[in-house]
Amino acid sequence: MSEQGATQDRIEPEYDLIVIGGGAVGENVADRAVQGGLSVLLVENELVGGDCSYWACMPSKALLRSGAARRAAQRVAGARESVTGPLEVGAVLARRTSFTSDWDDSGQVDWVASAGIDLLRGRGRLAGERTVEVTTSSVEDDDAGETVVRRLRARHAVAVCTGSRAAVPDTPGLRAACPWTSREATSATEIPGRLAIIGGGVVAVEMATAYADLGASVTLLVRSGLLAKEEPFAGELVGAGLREAGVDVRLGVSVDEVTRPEAGGEVTLVLTDGSTLTADEVLVATGREPRTDDLGLDAVGLDDGSWLPTDETLRVLGGDGAPIDWLYAVGDANHRALLTHQGKYQARAAGDVIAARARGRAVDDAAWGTHVATADHRSVPQVTFADPEVASIGLTAAAAQRAGLPTRVLDYEIGQTAGGSLQADGYTGTARIVVDTEREVLVGATFVGQDVAELLHSATVAVVGEVPLHRLWHAVPSYPTMSEVWLRLLEAYGRPGQLDS
């Protein structure tokens, strides 16, 4: 019997697979497993679709898109003259809300049903091997008014897809000030006059861009560098873009103390340089922590609240470092790559391998095989939707050097291509490729500039496919597009096999 509520004595159905967490990742694990012939229960305690749909990717990109479209028009003579006013804040927020279906998940619930997945609303918790206890909220359960704990058994596997949440540092006064995290920033219905943002990563940069576009006076407090995981020129160009948009970007500064005498009132931040900053709202964008607390991990010899490391087929590694044969962790919860597309990529592998193991079929767990998530290691694509956009894949020059690879690094100004010069008057942006000179293949690429997001997949294909540079010379970019930057970068490297080179 759980302490959290009464266990019911109903006879519970058994499922082949129980998935805890119905975000984008859990949905995909469940879907693939059903397609592989398994019966699946999906347990979700908030909105089906998870953070990406309601408090992360989709609303944040919707908040950013109107400003990006306006800027793109302002950078082209002829269009510029017709775009003179500020953004219509109400319309931007309404468009954002339409992308979240007004935080109503019935569309996704319908999809889950149509995919043949059973859904149980409630909080899932491991209660032993292949056993999950689900505390169902009273309104969702048949027995309204009572919290009920249901104990369910999985015949083959349990997948933990519980995601992550914003980490709030232990800065004195910060938690008591009830700061915004990305949840509030992506779901806001009013724009604060003055917004202080703590952090210099992706969330901080994207939200600084969006809120500056929406008329807030934004101060960005960056402890070290902007977008520190990217090539250094990415942070420099994004910093310049933010300053041009009116954001007060302060590098090398953090927060010592926060005070907010009245709930919802002004908030004062004492900074590490001794100065103070007063704002109407403060957004904490200092990274993520796993949503694995109170998940019953102790029942399987692991620590509650920790990230869940996995083997290449997404099975959780137990205390002894060996994979637990029935327990999987997929998506943010395993900390391999905190991105929706990587989580869904893992989900496809996990759902398929769970079905293969359950059916006694062969498992293909060699690198780049059907049942592994090899790309998580050296070929993770990511776009930061700032102005300029940052689109990168694989290793930075510094990371390649740390990995001991023999490399050459080639840079080219995107504005010097015909496509770039047409895209925007005075186009500013840089592309970089990192070449492994021994194998003559790309191991990394970064594009920084307006509208570079859609350039990224070409680089992803080249890196994942390990396409030899001499073959890339035959991949002809259309004229006049920004893709011509590929040709310029290859020319800068030199044609492999050229007799006189």
Ligand SMILES: Cc1cc2nc3c(=O)[nH]c(=O)nc-3n(C[C@H](O)[C@H](O)[C@H](O)COP(=O)(O)OP(=O)(O)OC[C@H]3O[C@@H](n4cnc5c(N)ncnc54)[C@H](O)[C@@H]3O)c2cc1C
């Ligand atoms: C502001 C912001 C913007 C982002 N933008 C992008 C982007 O543009 N592109 C991109 O690729 N990535 C982006 N990300 C990252 C992306 O949101 C995550 O990588 C993705 O949501 C992870 O999916 P998930 O399914 O693993 O976790 P989640 O989306 O967090 O889903 C986990 C689900 O599990 C449920 N759950 C948790 N615990 C339990 C439990 N015990 N029982 C039952 N249910 C439970 C939760 O309610 C939730 O629905 C962004 C993140 C943030 C914060």
Ligand SMILES: NC(=O)c1ccc[n+]([C@@H]2O[C@H](COP(=O)([O-])OP(=O)(O)OC[C@H]3O[C@@H](n4cnc5c(N)ncnc54)[C@H](O)[C@@H]3O)[C@@H](O)[C@H]2O)c1
């Ligand atoms: N477009 C996208 O793909 C997208 C958008 C948003 C978020 N995400 C994902 O969400 C994840 C979380 O993003 P994030 O920006 O919160 O994390 P992050 O790890 O990218 O950046 C965290 C930032 O906070 C700073 N920081 C950490 N602790 C601090 C402290 N105590 N005081 C001051 N500064 C501190 C770090 O130096 C860093 O600049 C990312 O890993 C990213 O993959 C992706």
